[in-house]
Amino acid sequence: MxxxxxxxxxxxxxxxxxxxxxxxxxxxxxxxxxxxxxxxxxxxxxxSSSEPENSEDSAPSLSPSSSSSSTSEVSTTNSSTYNWYTVLGGIGMLDTAYLTYLKVTGSDAFCPIGGGTCGDVLNSDYAAVFGVPLPVIGFVMYGLVTALSAELGEENLPFGISKNNGRFALFGITTAMASASAYFLYILSTKLSGSSCLYCLVSAFISFCLFFLSLKDVKLEEIKQVVGLQTCLAILVVASLTASYSTAQPIPSRSGDIELPYYRTEITSSSSPYAIALAKHLNSIGAKMYGAFWCSHCLEQKEMFGKEAAKELNYVECFPDGYKKGTKILKACADAGIEGFPTWIINNQVFSGEIELAELAEMSGFSLDQANEASEVQ
Incomplete structure (x- = not known):
């Protein structure tokens, strides 16, 4: 007891x-x-009691399921971010690849309504950095972003690089690209005033998007640790570009002085029976070609048909009174929503740029039998 x-x-x-x-x-x-x-x-x-204590007095425990769920959400978010890197980097590669093609071949880009082309920019002294074409540099940088983001998304970095170092490398690349794009926009507005290049602006926009994505990917505490390094990198990029462009000659402004009186373009090529039959077919179905007298691509499109067939086309000149600053586009062209030249409207569908005759035939439903019949008649 x-x-x-x-x-x-x-x-x-x-x-x-x-x-x-x-x-x-x-x-x-x-x-x-x-x-x-x-x-x-x-x-x-x-x-003391043998009954279990209240849950409020006990420390909370993290279950394995909630932990794995949280890890899965973080992994999905990171994967989505790197997918955006890859998509934007791929678009940037396509854009700069096209600019590289224009630079190397000396071709003109698709003619905008304003009358200017990217040729003025691409043929200027500012289109190369220490002798290397600027679009080539852009293509390489976008390629690095695309490849690195793809590897980060799969967490399979080469050379034993850690994921954290890979993220900082991506942050550094996008910082350099954004700094260069900001400098180029300054050059475009000051040294190349009056010239415009839509593809260059698209490239700059993509660079800024990639930079803001990298800011989102890197935490604020990490940014504070490397802000000095990033600032030095941006200064180095701007200083290098300034040194490269020290002897570059600015392009005089043309936007306020340009005045083009209307002139009739001369077509020198002869038409084949096929081209004549196709032109008549396009006219019969109400297809229209919209263009401008100063547009080289419009002239090349007419040369594909030849001088005889071109007369059969339903061609709409959007600046019949010439062009100068402030001139409005022809109302018929404005109503059709024309944004560049040449533009075809076939069966209520809009097609931009030069188009091969075979493609025009397919778009308009022109058959080979019709071409043969036209040949026999002639």
Whole structure:
């Protein structure tokens, strides 16, 4: 019995405190039992229970399922970000590849309404950095971004590079690209005033998008650690471009002085029976070709048909009174939503740029039998 009592008491928790007796006047006993000013120890006993404690008193635990779910969400977010890197980098590669083609071949880009082309920019002294064509440099940089982001998305970096170092490398590349793009926009607005290049602007926009994506990928604490290095990198890029362009000659502004009186273009090639039959067919179905007299691509499109067949085309000149700053495009062209030249509208479908005769035949439903019949008639 004594042992049982000992076990029962030993399983209890003891708390010691003190309480003060009330004044003697409030005790309903005789004064001989009063002990004024005395404090007696009190013992509070709280026995333990075999029942589980309340969940509020226990520390929260992280279950494996919630941990794996959180890791999966982070992985999915990172993968999505690197997919955007890859897509934008791929678009940038296509854009700069086309600009490289124009630079190497000396060709003109698709003619915009304003009359200028990318040729003025690509043929200027600012289209090369230390002798290397600028579009080639852009193509290489976009290629690096595309390849590195693809490897980061798969977490399979070469040469034993850690993922963290790969992220910082991507951040550095996009910082350099954004700095260069900002400098080029400055050059375009000051040294090349009056010239415009839509493809160059698209490339700059993509560079800025990639830079902001890298800012999102790198945490604020990490940015604070490398902000000095990134600033030095941007300064180095701008200084290098400035040194390269120190002897470059600016292009005089043409936007305010350009004035082109209308002139009729001369077509020198002869037409084949097939081209004549196709031109008549296009006219019969209401197909229209919209162009401008100063557009070299429009002239080349007519040369494909030849001088005889070109007369059969339903051609719409969008600037019949010539062109100068402030001249409005012909209302028929504006109503058709023409944005560049040449533009074909065939069966209510819009097609831009020069188009081969075989493609025009396919678009318009011109059959080989019709061509043979036209040849026999002639």
């Amino acid at each position: 004594i042992m049982a009592s000992f076990v029962s008491v030993s399983s209890c928790q003891f708390r010691f405190g003190f309480c003060e007796l009330p004044p003697p006047s409030l005790i309903p006993y005789t004064r001989r039992f009063e002990v004024p000013g005395r404090r007696f120890p009190t013992i509070t006993i709280k026995c």
